[in-house]
Amino acid sequence: MRRRITIPLLSTGVVAATLAVATPAQAHGYVSSPPSRQALCAQNKVPDCGQIKYEPQSVEGPKGLRSCHAGLAQFAVLNDDSRNWPATSVGSTVTFTWINTARHATSNWEYWIGNTRVAVVDGGGRQPDATVSHTVNLGGFSGRQKLLAVWNIADTANAFYSCVDLQIGSGGNPTPSPTPTTPAPSPTVRPTSSPAPGGTWTAGQAYQVGDQVTYNGLTYRCRQAHTALPGWEPPNVPALWQQV
Secondary structure, eight states: OOEEEEEEEEETTEEEEEEEEEEOOOOOEEEEETTOHHHHHHTTSSSOOGGGGTOGGGOEEETTOOOSSTTOGGGGGGGOGGGOOOOEEEOSEEEEEEEESSOOOEEEEEEEETTEEEEEEEOTTOOOOSEEEEEEEOTTOOEEEEEEEEEEESSSSEEEEEEEEEEESTTOOOOOOOSSSSOOOOTTOOOOOOOOTTEEOOTTOEEOTTOEEEETTEEEEESSOEEOOTTOOGGGOTTTEEEO
16 A cells, blocks of 8 residues: 655745655555465466555455455455455365564454354454464355455554455365464574575575575565565565565
8 A cells, every 4th residue: 555645845935835755555464374365366376466466465445344355446356256266175164374564453353254254353452473373163154155354453444354265165175284373483583694695595584675595496586674484485475575
């Protein structure tokens, strides 16, 4: 999301003018497992997604919406059910994992199927970990379902939205446990200097914009300076890494 700040400029004999200063979008959060629609776009598993491919964490809108794209025209593709989004086969109990690239104080997380809120998790107004996982019972549902996950922020009127397509039951396998599950950074992990381009991605390593690493045989370039945490492997956080 881009904000525009208008600053009045005054000069003698000249009518007051304005200067528009644009600030870059900040990173926030989205469901990475099972992959949400924006995660599938960011991973190139669904083509022609538009801008959401580059900022899956930015689906932010007023609280109380029931849409996949938070009413944002540039992300309207997420609300297009005709695209036949890949559905993850799951059992009746599913673990949903959020990647939080900006850790906002949290009111709660909600999970909806249609007009039914199937789960709510209290955030207590606290800042969450970099990754957060919730196990949700979907025993009352079967077949293909579109689940809407909502992250309600405590200190603003906004929320973040992710739609996840699921195939529940009918021989589906339970969602594998994500790695890690609600981790906290180890106090013994200390950032080190940025590696030379071509090094292997390593948790606890400090990376700068432009650094290149390899992970699972693929090469990625750093998009935002950060210190890597478990769960922030390059394919999981396209806001931080771009495949080259």
